[in-house]
Amino acid sequence: xxxxxxxxxxxxxxxxxxxxxxxxxxxxxxxxxxxxxxxxxxxxxxxxxxxxxxxxxxxxxxxxxxxxxxxxxxxxxxxxxxxxxxxxxxxxxxxxxxxxxxxxxxxxxxxxxxxxxxxxxxxxxxxxxxxxxxxxxxxxxxxxxxxxxxxxxxxxxxxxxxxxxxxxxxxxxxxxxxxxxxxxxxxxxxxxxxxxxxxxxxxxxxxxxxxxxxxxxxxxxxxxxxxxxxxxxxxxxxxxxxxxxxxxxxxxxxxxxxxxxxxxxxxxxxxxxxxxxxxxxxxxxxxxxxxxxxxxxxxxxxxxxxxxxxxxxx
Amino acid sequence: xxxxxxxxxxxxxxxxxxxxxxxxxxxxxxxxxxxxxxxxxxxxxxxxxxxxxxxxxxxxxxxxxxxxxxxxxxxxxxxxxxxxxxxxxxxxxxxxxxxxxxxxxxxxxxxxxxxxxxxxxxxxxxxxxxxxxxxxxxxxxxxxxxxxxxxxxxxxxxxxxxxxxxxxxxxxxxxxxxxxxxxxxxxxxxxxxxxxxxxxxxxxxxxxxxxxxxxxxxxxxxxxxxxxxxxxxxxxxxxxxxxxxxxxxxxxxxxxxxxxxxxxxxxxxxxxxxxxxxxxxxxxxxxxxxxxxxxxxxxxxxxxxxxxxxxxxxxxxxxxxxxxxxxxxxxxxxxxxxxxxxxxxxxxxxxxxxxxxxxxxxxxxxxxxxxxxxxxxxxxxxxxxxxxxxxxxx
Numbered sequence: 001x002x003x004x005x006x007x008x009x010x011x012x013x014x015x016x017x018x019x020x021x022x023x024x025x026x027x028x029x030x031x032x033x034x035x036x037x038x039x040x041x042x043x044x045x046x047x048x049x050x051x052x053x054x055x056x057x058x059x060x061x062x063x064x065x066x067x068x069x070x071x072x073x074x075x076x077x078x079x080x081x082x083x084x085x086x087x088x089x090x091x092x093x094x095x096x097x098x099x100x101x102x103x104x105x106x107x108x109x110x111x112x113x114x115x116x117x118x119x120x121x122x123x124x125x126x127x128x129x130x131x132x133x134x135x136x137x138x139x140x141x142x143x144x145x146x147x148x149x150x151x152x153x154x155x156x157x158x159x160x161x162x163x164x165x166x167x168x169x170x171x172x173x174x175x176x177x178x179x180x181x182x183x184x185x186x187x188x189x190x191x192x193x194x195x196x197x198x199x200x201x202x203x204x205x206x207x208x209x210x211x212x213x214x215x216x217x218x219x220x221x222x223x224x225x226x227x228x229x230x231x232x233x234x235x236x237x238x239x240x241x242x243x244x245x246x247x248x249x250x251x252x253x254x255x256x257x258x259x260x261x262x263x264x265x266x267x268x269x270x271x272x273x274x275x276x277x278x279x280x281x282x283x284x285x286x287x288x289x290x291x292x293x294x295x296x297x298x299x300x301x302x303x304x305x306x307x308x309x310x311x312x313x314x
Numbered sequence: 315x316x317x318x319x320x321x322x323x324x325x326x327x328x329x330x331x332x333x334x335x336x337x338x339x340x341x342x343x344x345x346x347x348x349x350x351x352x353x354x355x356x357x358x359x360x361x362x363x364x365x366x367x368x369x370x371x372x373x374x375x376x377x378x379x380x381x382x383x384x385x386x387x388x389x390x391x392x393x394x395x396x397x398x399x400x401x402x403x404x405x406x407x408x409x410x411x412x413x414x415x416x417x418x419x420x421x422x423x424x425x426x427x428x429x430x431x432x433x434x435x436x437x438x439x440x441x442x443x444x445x446x447x448x449x450x451x452x453x454x455x456x457x458x459x460x461x462x463x464x465x466x467x468x469x470x471x472x473x474x475x476x477x478x479x480x481x482x483x484x485x486x487x488x489x490x491x492x493x494x495x496x497x498x499x500x501x502x503x504x505x506x507x508x509x510x511x512x513x514x515x516x517x518x519x520x521x522x523x524x525x526x527x528x529x530x531x532x533x534x535x536x537x538x539x540x541x542x543x544x545x546x547x548x549x550x551x552x553x554x555x556x557x558x559x560x561x562x563x564x565x566x567x568x569x570x571x572x573x574x575x576x577x578x579x580x581x582x583x584x585x586x587x588x589x590x591x592x593x594x595x596x597x598x599x600x601x602x603x604x605x606x607x608x609x610x611x612x613x614x615x616x617x618x619x620x621x622x623x624x625x626x627x628x629x630x631x632x633x634x635x636x637x638x639x640x641x642x643x644x645x646x647x648x649x650x651x652x653x654x655x656x657x658x659x660x661x662x663x664x665x666x667x668x669x670x671x672x673x674x675x676x677x678x679x680x681x682x683x684x685x686x687x688x689x690x691x692x693x694x695x696x697x698x699x700x701x702x703x704x705x706x707x708x
Contacts, residue, residue, distance in 0.1 A: 020342020020580075051579055094525050114530070162531050191677055193342075222634070224627045239625060242618040250610040254632045257608060260675040287634040289641065290578045 001279065003030075003307035004037035006213065007134035009179065012127050013213065014137045016145035017186030018196050022218040022283075025291050025299070026186045027138035028055050029283065033300035034134050035070035042132035043067075044123060045075045052138060055291050068293070072132070076122055078115035085118050089163055116151035117164065120171045127180055139183075146203050149175065149183070153208060178211035186216045187272070189265035198275040214279040214310060216303070217269065221262045221285050230256035281306030321355050324667035325571065325600050326692035329355035329363075329471065332569045332599075334464065334562070338476045338591075339573035340583040344604035344671070347678050348573050349475040350378065351688045353407060354395055354681070356471035360402030363471040366410050366459055368452070377680045378409045385416050387467065395681055408469070410459070417455040418445040425551035431544060440534075440541040452477045461559045569599035572666075574649065576606050576642035585652045598666050602691060603646060605673040609639045646670070650697055667695035 007013070007030070015030065017023035031043040045052045053060055056067035066072045086095040126135055140148050152172040174180045183204055187197040197215070204210040229235050232252045235243070243251070272280070283299050283306075291299075321330065328335055329352045337349045346367050353365035364387045365378070379390045387410040395407045419436055426432035435441050445451060453476065460474050527535045562568065570591055574584035584601070591598055614636045617629040650668060671690040676683050 018342065019340060020575075051582075091525055162528060164530055188342075191679065222631075224631050225624070226627060226631060229624070229628055235628065238622075239618070242621070243625075246611070247615050250615075251628045251632050253608070254610040254635045255628055257610075257635070257675060258631055261673070264677055287638040287641075 001214075001307055001310040001312050003033050003304045004039060006182075006307065007034035007037070007039050007041070007136075010127050010130045010133065010135065011179065012123055012135045012137060012174070012181040013184055014139045014145075014149070014181065015184045015186060016139040016149075016200065017216075018193050021186050021188045021193050023186045024051055024138050025055070025296075026184070026216050026218060026283070027136050028052060028291070028296050029299040029303050030184065031071050031136045032068060032296045033303045034136070035068055036297075036300060037304065039070065039133040041071045042126060042135045043071060043073045044126075044135060044137040045073055046078075046119065046138060046140060055296060056293060074126075076119055078119050081118040081122050082115055085121070085167075114151075114164065116148045117168050117171060120148075120152065120175075121167045124171050124174050127174065146200055149204060149208055149210065172208075176209040182211045182213040184213045184216060185278075186218060188219050189217055189268040189272070191268065194268050194272050194275070197272070201276055201278070212278055214281045214307065215272070215276060217272070217280060217282045219285040220265055220269075220282045221258055223262065224255075224258060226255040227259055230259050279310040281310070321359060321688070321692040323669060323691075323693040324695050325352065325602070325669055326355055326359075328352070328569050328571070328599055329473075329692065330359040330361070332567055333471060334460065334565070334568040335471070335473045335571055335599075336460075336476065336563070336568065337473065337571050337573055338587055339602075340580055340587075343573050343575045343580055344602075344678075345573045346374065346475050347684065347687060348571065348602055348604070348691065349473045350374065350409075351684050351691050352571070353409075353471065353473040354684055355688055355692050356473070357395060357405040357407035358401040360405045361470040362404075362406045362408075362468070363473065364408040364410065364463060364467065364469045366412055366456065366463070366472065366474040368412050368456060368475050368477045374679050374684075375411065377684070380409050380411045384411055385413050385420065386410065387463065387469075397681065410463075412452075412456055412459055414452045414455045415445050417459055418451065421458060421552075421555070422548075425548045425555075427547055431548075434544040435541070438537060438541045438544060440537045441544075457559045457563065458555070461555070461562055464562060564595055568596075570596055571600045571602060572598050573602045573604055575604050576645045576649075578645060581645045581649050581652075584649060588652070600695075601649070601666050601668045602671060603649065603668060603696075604671045606642055606646075606670050607635060607638050608672050610635050612636070665697070668697045669693065670696045 013030065015023055015027040017026070027043065031041045035041045043052065052073060053065075053067065056073070058065070058067060061067075061073060061075065064072055064074045083095050086092070123135060123137060126132070139145050152168040152175065185197050185201060187193040201212055201215075205212065229238060230252060232248045235248045235252045235255070239248070269280075281303055283302050286295055286298070289295060335349075335352055337345045337352070339345050346369070349365050349367060353363045356363035366387075367375075367378075367380070377394075379388070379394060387408040389406060389408045392406075395401075396405075422435050422441075423429075423432040426435065456474060456476060460472060463469060463472050572584055572587055572591075574580045588598060610632055614633040615629065617625055621629070669691055671687055674683065674686060676686070678684060678687055
């Protein structure tokens with residue numbers, strides 16, 4: 001399976017994962033990988049303040065901005081989507097009053113996912129306009145992602161008439177069509193994120209009929225052949241006195257730490273494989289620096305290689 | 315490994331003295347673990363302690379004897395949390411996994427004027443949406459539970475975990491948000507057609523009402539009307555309750571422990587949390603930096619000439635971790651600069667003690683590994699600051 005193939009025909013890819021697992025990093029990595037493969041990429045930032053612009057060296061952005069050759073970040077705020085929607089439906093004069101009086105807040109609360117549906121509606125419109133070759137959405141955190149993606153369904157239950165209903169139907173249709181939308185789940189090889197990812201995956205597939213793309217596992221330590229070198233004695237025996245004692249100690253402790261943590265990660269990878277039948281792309285743990293442009297390029301190469309290693313249709 | 319002897323650091327003292335500890339921080343930094351360790355430390359020091367968790371890892375939940383969401387705390391068998399019998403004999407440890415919805419339901423039933431009113435609200439679709447989806451509801455209910463346990467539970471120490479959302483401090487606003495919702499004058503006018511005041515409700519209001527109906531349908535609007543009608547008479551109870559929760563949070567006995575990790579995002583989030591607490595007039599009593607990679611020396615040594623590939627791997631690995639530690643140290647220094655409050659020292663935060671907890675070689679999922687974390691968490695502060703655990707309520 002090739003990343004460039006997957007990132008085509010204006011497909012919407014929603015990147016979702018629990019807080020702290022590197023969801024935003026993964027969305028940026030996918031976007032960079034697609035851009036480097038020659039795709040025009042729209043990277044949708046949902047919540048503001050996500051840290052996306054800073055990864056590309058921008059402090060903050062107020063509107064659409066090309067941050068990397070072929071890659072444009074588009075911030076989408078729920079409140080604005082709601083206002084825009086009202087204006088589009090001939091309520092421009094009313095909208096101000098609705099906001100100031102707090103009525104809009106109440107309505108948005110009354111209709112679960114009202115704001116979400118409007119944001120997804122905007123994404124759907126981008127898809128329909130073929131605004132880019134691929135639209136990567138840096139989705140909300142996992143628990144929230146379920147609420148977010150379930151919103152059209154919930155809305156269909158609550159609202160039985162009106163333009164919002166039409167919107168919800170169209171979004172539901174898009175989400176259920178793997179040609180038009182897929183979800184990329186992100187996790188860490190750790191106990192809690194693995195559990196949550198498996199649960200999220202089941203919910204998204206069973207309740208919305210979403211198609212899951214390859215699963216991204218972030219932060220894997222390198223697989224170094226150090227299992228037999230985790231004590232000072234073993235290191236000393238191998239080196240035959242060529243290494244000073246203080247160094248032997250540090251080398252052995254670092255080797256033991258890596259070996260044990262890597263082992264824990266592998267246990268979690270195995271649990272993940274047991275629970276989820278999905279193609280898997282692994283991204284390495286980056287030791288030396290925080291995520292910036294150069295790191296995104298390194299990760300995007302790993303991601304593209306990970307895709308290539310997957311069978312077609314995984 | 316036991317947690318008793320080393321528990322005299324700043325957080326160990328909080329666990330031994332304060333009546334309430336609130337753990338906050340962004341997702342994935344180890345808040346739940348921190349909360350569990352602090353409650354365990356309180357129990358080991360002889361207190362009657364309870365930990366309220368939001369969403370514990372399954373294995374940790376099992377270790378605490380938590381099988382499902384529950385609305386009531388239940389005591390953990392002593393043999394589980396004190397297997398070698400070294401804790402103070404009068405200590406007790408209980409745990410509770412918060413069920414947001416049923417906590418809210420309980421609150422509604424408590425303040426309803428009669429059972430029928432309560433039932434009407436619980437069945438209302440709008441209510442079901444607020445209790446399940448309103449942003450901040452989970453945060454608010456965590457604080458509500460805290461208040462209830464404080465008033466009725468008789469515990470000496472309550473440690474509470476906050477929800478793992480980006481807006482983990484929404485609990486500060488959530489009570490106000492709910493009461494604002496109930497207070498909305500415009501809506502109350504529209505929703506209460508039986509009142510005399512409806513007569514003065516002008517045509518503009520009716521127009522708003524009609525527009526809203528046009529977008530979302532009349533059924534949703536009817537739900538809203540019914541909800542506000544059903545809530546009639548309960549707002550005062552809710553408002554007073556929300557007020558008392560905020561009072562409890564700003565009480566001198568309540569300690570806020572901010573949990574973070576040595577990564578760029580976590581550090582900037584921690585700065586944001588610190589500011590928000592500060593602005594709300596709440597003091598941070600301790601900062602936990604979790605999951606720090608261990609340090610293996612300060613420099614990257616070069617392998618000896620003619621080293622084998624295996625030795626090369628050893629050196630490359632060491633170099634990785636030395637580089638990583640440098641980066642984490644830089645984040646820690648940034649944190650130490652940004653968190654202890656404004657320069658000159660706010661009177662409420664005379665230098666926040668910072669404790670460092672390394673990433674362990676094992677997964678933290680049972681009492682033994684919690685105790686291992688406790689060895690660091692409850693020990694001395696890395697910045698040499700003593701506890702400001704000045705309130706000896708324990």
